[in-house]
Every structure is written in structure tokens, then in C-alpha cells.
Amino acid sequence: MSNRHGFIPEGYERMVRNEPDAFGTDLYQVLAEDGGDVVFSPSSVAGALGMAWYGARGQTAAELARALHLEDSAAPGGPGDPRNIPDPVPASYGSAVFRAPNTAWIQSGFPVQAEFTARLSHLALFPMPNVADPEDLLLSQDVIFVGGGSVANMVAVWRVHGLDQILRKAWQAGIVLTGSSAGGICWFESGTTDSFGRELRAFTDGLGLLAGSYCPHYDSEPGRRP
Numbered sequence: 001m002s003n004r005h006g007f008i009p010e011g012y013e014r015m016v017r018n019e020p021d022a023f024g025t026d027l028y029q030v031l032a033e034d035g036g037d038v039v040f041s042p043s044s045v046a047g048a049l050g051m052a053w054y055g056a057r058g059q060t061a062a063e064l065a066r067a068l069h070l071e072d073s074a075a076p077g078g079p080g081d082p083r084n085i086p087d088p089v090p091a092s093y094g095s096a097v098f099r100a101p102n103t104a105w106i107q108s109g110f111p112v113q114a115e116f117t118a119r120l121s122h123l124a125l126f127p128m129p130n131v132a133d134p135e136d137l138l139l140s141q142d143v144i145f146v147g148g149g150s151v152a153n154m155v156a157v158w159r160v161h162g163l164d165q166i167l168r169k170a171w172q173a174g175i176v177l178t179g180s181s182a183g184g185i186c187w188f189e190s191g192t193t194d195s196f197g198r199e200l201r202a203f204t205d206g207l208g209l210l211a212g213s214y215c216p217h218y219d220s221e222p223g224r225r226p
Contacts, residue, residue, distance in 0.1 A: 146183030152195035
């Protein structure tokens with residue numbers, strides 16, 4: 001499947017259109033452990049994680065595929081193999097409107113909106129910022145999601161462009177900051193990383209919005225455990 005802005009992998013299409021699904025069942029089992037009323041939208045959560053998977057590579061992509069039950073599509077040579085997926089949004093493309101069904105699993109009869117609409121924006125820094133005012137763009141968001149990669153290189157480039165201070169303003173303003181892999185480490189003081197080579201090393205120059213360290217891939221990579 002494709003659209004005018006890029007290729008949509010087969011697995012992603014299946015994930016966002018099929019409801020209910022195995023991911024929703026998994027998520028329900030986790031959320032229902034504490035008892036009480038449970039209201040959630042598996043398609044909205046899966047859609048957000050699917051966008052992260054779409055842009056992920058390596059171990060991060062594999063873990064997201066497993067959680068979303070997309071192992072077949074994400075297998076080497078499969079239609080959703082991240083190595084075969086081009087960049088979904090060109091750097092010159094400013095924003096997109098993402099629409100997904102907001103089907104909700106509800107234990108008690110609460111009213112739910114029929115549609116979920118979110119406006120997506122993308123900030124690129126290479127070869128130059130793709131927007132005139134990165135601060136205005138970031139501070140206008142409800143959620144900021146950061147993908148994986150080299151956390152050491154990423155944070156260094158952020159500091160050159162002043163994004164470390166902008167993201168601190170976003171955090172203080174109540175904007176949700178999240179991410180996967182390097183995009184999770186960056187918010188903490190430190191974490192384990194392969195930014196400096198194949199052997200894991202400590203990264204101690206995070207933004208420090210949260211105290212302590214963060215260890216991505218803890219369950220799947222024994223070398224990251226103490």
C-alpha cells in the first residue's frame with residue numbers, strides 16, 4: 001500500500017485496520033490487573049507505536065514488531081522489513097494529519113468520541129533545520145516523541161541548536177516527552193548505549209530532566225543488565 005507521501009508497510013496497514021486484535025488483548029490483560037474500570041483505545045495506542053516501529057531500526061524495530069504481533073511482516077525480506085522501508089516523511093514536508101479509528105474497549109458504559117485526530121509535525125536538523133523556528137514548533141505540541149539511534153550524537157547536536165533548553169521548557173510546560181531506545185535515554189541523566197562502539201558503555205550526558213539512568217532493551221539484551 002502506498003500514498004502520496006510514501007510507502008505504508010503491509011504490517012502497519014493490517015495493524016491499524018484490524019480491531020479487535022492480539023495487541024488489544026495483551027494490553028487489556030496488563031491494564032486490568034489492578035481491577036476497577038478500564039477504558040482504553042488499542043487502535044490509538046497501536047497506531048502510535050506503529051508509527052514508532054515504522055521509523056525504527058534494529059533491536060528497537062524487532063521489539064516493537066513483537067509487541068504489535070507484526071513479526072511476520074517485519075521478518076527479513078518481509079513486506080514490513082524496516083530495511084526495505086524508505087523515509088516516510090521527506091524533510092521538506094512540514095506536517096501531516098493522522099486519522100485513526102478510536103475504537104475503545106470499555107468495561108463500563110462511558111461515551112467515547114467516534115474519531116481521534118492528531119496533527120503530526122516533524123523536526124529535522126540535517127542538513128539544516130526544516131522549520132524557521134524549532135522552538136515555536138516544539139512548544140506547540142502536546143506530545144514530543146524521539147526515536148532511536150545514537151543518543152550521544154543526538155544530544156550533542158541538540159545542544160548545538162539549543163534544543164536542550166527548548167525541550168526543558170516543553171517539559172516545564174507540561175508537554176509529554178517520550179521516545180524509544182535513545183529517545184528514552186535522552187531524558188535521563190545517564191544510560192547504557194552503543195553510541196561509542198559495539199561494546200556497551202555508560203552515557204552520562206543526558207538532558208537530566210529525570211534523575212538516574214535508563215536502560216533500554218533490558219529484557220531482550222542480557223548485556224545491558226547489571
